[in-house]
Amino acid sequence: MTIENGREKLHSRIVGIAESVINGDVRNAARLMRQLDDRDPRAIPVLAELYPHTGKARIIGITGSPGAGKSTLIDGLIQRIRAGGGTVGIVAVDPSSPFTGGAILGDRVRMQRHATDPGVFIRSLATRGRLGGLSASAGMVAQVLDAMGFDRIIIETVGVGQDEVDIVRHADVTVVVVSPGQGDEVQAHKAGVLEIADVLAVNKADLAGVDKTVGELTLAIEMAPQGARKPLVMRCVATDGTGVGELLDEIERLLDVRSRDGKLDSAVRTRSEALVFDLVMERVGGAVERLMKDDGDIRETVAKVYGRRMDPYRAAGLVIGRLKDLKI
Amino acid sequence: MTIENGREKLHSRIVGIAESVINGDVRNAARLMRQLDDRDPRAIPVLAELYPHTGKARIIGITGSPGAGKSTLIDGLIQRIRAGGGTVGIVAVDPSSPFTGGAILGDRVRMQRHATDPGVFIRSLATRGRLGGLSASAGMVAQVLDAMGFDRIIIETVGVGQDEVDIVRHADVTVVVVSPGQGDEVQAHKAGVLEIADVLAVNKADLAGVDKTVGELTLAIEMAPQGARKPLVMRCVATDGTGVGELLDEIERLLDVRSRDGKLDSAVRTRSEALVFDLVMERVGGAVERLMKDDGDIRETVAKVYGRRMDPYRAAGLVIGRLKDLKI
Numbered sequence: 001m002t003i004e005n006g007r008e009k010l011h012s013r014i015v016g017i018a019e020s021v022i023n024g025d026v027r028n029a030a031r032l033m034r035q036l037d038d039r040d041p042r043a044i045p046v047l048a049e050l051y052p053h054t055g056k057a058r059i060i061g062i063t064g065s066p067g068a069g070k071s072t073l074i075d076g077l078i079q080r081i082r083a084g085g086g087t088v089g090i091v092a093v094d095p096s097s098p099f100t101g102g103a104i105l106g107d108r109v110r111m112q113r114h115a116t117d118p119g120v121f122i123r124s125l126a127t128r129g130r131l132g133g134l135s136a137s138a139g140m141v142a143q144v145l146d147a148m149g150f151d152r153i154i155i156e157t158v159g160v161g162q163d164e165v166d167i168v169r170h171a172d173v174t175v176v177v178v179s180p181g182q183g184d185e186v187q188a189h190k191a192g193v194l195e196i197a198d199v200l201a202v203n204k205a206d207l208a209g210v211d212k213t214v215g216e217l218t219l220a221i222e223m224a225p226q227g228a229r230k231p232l233v234m235r236c237v238a239t240d241g242t243g244v245g246e247l248l249d250e251i252e253r254l255l256d257v258r259s260r261d262g263k264l265d266s267a268v269r270t271r272s273e274a275l276v277f278d279l280v281m282e283r284v285g286g287a288v289e290r291l292m293k294d295d296g297d298i299r300e301t302v303a304k305v306y307g308r309r310m311d312p313y314r315a316a317g318l319v320i321g322r323l324k325d326l327k328i
Numbered sequence: 329m330t331i332e333n334g335r336e337k338l339h340s341r342i343v344g345i346a347e348s349v350i351n352g353d354v355r356n357a358a359r360l361m362r363q364l365d366d367r368d369p370r371a372i373p374v375l376a377e378l379y380p381h382t383g384k385a386r387i388i389g390i391t392g393s394p395g396a397g398k399s400t401l402i403d404g405l406i407q408r409i410r411a412g413g414g415t416v417g418i419v420a421v422d423p424s425s426p427f428t429g430g431a432i433l434g435d436r437v438r439m440q441r442h443a444t445d446p447g448v449f450i451r452s453l454a455t456r457g458r459l460g461g462l463s464a465s466a467g468m469v470a471q472v473l474d475a476m477g478f479d480r481i482i483i484e485t486v487g488v489g490q491d492e493v494d495i496v497r498h499a500d501v502t503v504v505v506v507s508p509g510q511g512d513e514v515q516a517h518k519a520g521v522l523e524i525a526d527v528l529a530v531n532k533a534d535l536a537g538v539d540k541t542v543g544e545l546t547l548a549i550e551m552a553p554q555g556a557r558k559p560l561v562m563r564c565v566a567t568d569g570t571g572v573g574e575l576l577d578e579i580e581r582l583l584d585v586r587s588r589d590g591k592l593d594s595a596v597r598t599r600s601e602a603l604v605f606d607l608v609m610e611r612v613g614g615a616v617e618r619l620m621k622d623d624g625d626i627r628e629t630v631a632k633v634y635g636r637r638m639d640p641y642r643a644a645g646l647v648i649g650r651l652k653d654l655k656i
Binding site: 044045047048049051052054055065067268269272273275276277279280281283284285288289292301302305306308311312313314315316319320323324328 | 372373375376377379380382383393395596597600601603604605607608609611612613616617620629630633634636639640641642643644647648651652656
């Protein structure tokens, strides 16, 4: 077999996998997502083949503090999307952990009852990783779901830190879930929450303290500077379904408005940029890690920093000087 | 004035600022930290001068979910460190936000009552930023506090996401604060928590449900694989001080043990590597951002990705091909 024949064979295999995923082959799709989460480079050419078939799904980002009830709420949204005849893929992003290697959490297990429904596909990510890794993985898994033809994709993350802000860049509409009684620090997050939310879903709205939480959030929104996002505050009780249908209606209304005024196009543009940036940074990060691990001179340089015989800024400059020679 | 004279003058100014910071000039230190948070490049040569004077402080990382009571607990630790004659610097890391631009939060305000005590220095970070930016900033501000001669440095972060894991790399000992009644999702974080914690402080130990939380955490620790970190679970009530002295004693005991068995040295080595890596990635990230913003060809490439006429992996390869020509 010539090298060229080998290449052709490989390429037709890649095209074959991509086509099967587009046609809804769940096993190949699941394997591809696992490869993406594991950072297996074999996934990339398949993803490249899938790319022209993406862009049709609408992406809903759902984030919020631990304990706010996100997973129960998502469960309710899935039910309602399915009842309306739509299909939905879910990307659930966990904090990275070497213990779980792909955590199945209590709430996730609850969602898994949709596992036998071909109109629902759930994938948890547990990427341990390098800077930006989570965001890049979530975006890539969402692309696979998009190519598979799911109408809606929900990306679930925990918290409102930098990771979540990065992940939310992948979403067309973002819901931040808060609940009363989470203590003073909902306050602390208010600014970050306002920054990324299209809708603030105040969950557990049957609890005491909900009026206070809604009042505080509303005030914060009123006080936000001109031009800032002014999210709608909505109440719901995910456990009994109260307000969940209204939340989905609002999400769909926003998607519709944005589709008509071109905002979704602009979101896709931003996403394309972010995706390229993430991929570049990930490859550079990998190359820098390898250099710092394997290169004798650079190891010596880092040892000098450790011994306080060289400052880290100079050392960083020396590493950067070596980037030109690197295979990135 | 010749260029050489100018350089010499600039250098002696930098040395002057660095010396004043080492001698405890609070105004210059605060300005330097603000510059670091703002990513002002003028801070870097000063930090390089400070670097040989660092490495004496012991760094305590404190993290946990919103509402766990971290800030109150830190307030108690500050009091006890001061009562024992030690000095302490605090780096409080916020989720990035364009609204606050340097948030002063309710709990932070509480800590600010130490503001007139020269043995305490508190700095909140609000770095909006690029990947890895928060971690790099926190590490650099900790270095300034170290050079100023503080005995202990506390780095406070929210959550247990990737940002926090990165930030914790800067710490010699890490305390994760949890509280009962934070719902099922304390569960969800358990793996991440075990991964980074030396001590698990179960705060609000006067609340109902504390035994269940302690039991679950203890079980999770017992079930952790061999070789995994086995954090000690301690109860406390930060609001009335119960258990806070014991927590500080345990932190000091761990610092002492690690100092004797060389583990702190190894932590410093890991930190040096991480710092150099962060600095490299930050400079590369800035250069890639500028390239993607300013370069016509690359903008055209990203537009093709947006139009689905090129896949993002190929586009990332083209950007990487241009890194060699970049001034990073």
